[in-house]
Amino acid sequence: MQQKNITEYGKEYEIKNHPDIKGVQIIEGKNNFPISWLNKQGYCEYQIYLENMKGIETxxxxxxxxxxDIHNQLENIFKQEATPATFEDAVEASKETASMSRECFVVAPEYGIRGFIxxxxxxxxxIVIIDDKPGRTPYQSTMNQVRAYCLAFKDMTHDDRxxxxxLRERGTDNLFWIEIFTPEVEKQIKFTIDRMHGLxxxxxxxxPTKNPNKCRSCRYKRYCEHYKRK
Structure with missing residues (x-):
């Protein structure tokens, strides 16, 4: 496959930072959160509250x-070998010749999500959208994250492919989980995204999670009243 480093994206949006929630932007009048938060949500929703609404840093x-470190190494190697391209040109050219890109930015103001694939x-x-994760277990949270990338890409391109x-084991070629982004999967991830906006x-x-193992390994446990009651 051709390697294309996407350096330019078509439509530009007026972006404002949310006045109270760290990491949330306001795009086209709607809250817009990083897609990676869906991974946090599946681990423990209260983590998002402590980090992004209370502003606790750890x-x-x-x-x-x-x-x-691994991610940055792979990205640097890719940039040295890839050809610069606009997002629109890369998508259009791939209908004839296969290509791959890294750190591809997607944003869907309608659904209030954004992130880097x-x-x-x-x-x-x-189109195959890959998220690198440690280990080989497809958790619901990591599946939801990559599903949201699919939704954002589809919304940006309206591509009918x-x-x-x-999901891929970080630092390897092992795709340990893969699924087709069907209308049913799309419906499910929209429901999850709606819940995030409700939060x-x-x-x-x-x-908060009810899994004590998650609580014991949580970076925020010393600040969490739910952990202190356990």
């Missing part, structure tokens, strides 16, 4: 730092 874990394969017959969501606008409560 040091990165060794696992987080290691993951970022780790890797995307654009082939004449299909089949879209697949995939952000205060219409739904943040529900």
């Amino acid at each position: 040091p990165a874990t060794p696992e987080m730092t290691h993951g970022s 780790d890797e995307i394969w654009m082939k004449p017959e299909e 089949q879209i697949k969501a995939a 952000l606008d205060g219409s739904k409560p943040f529900i």
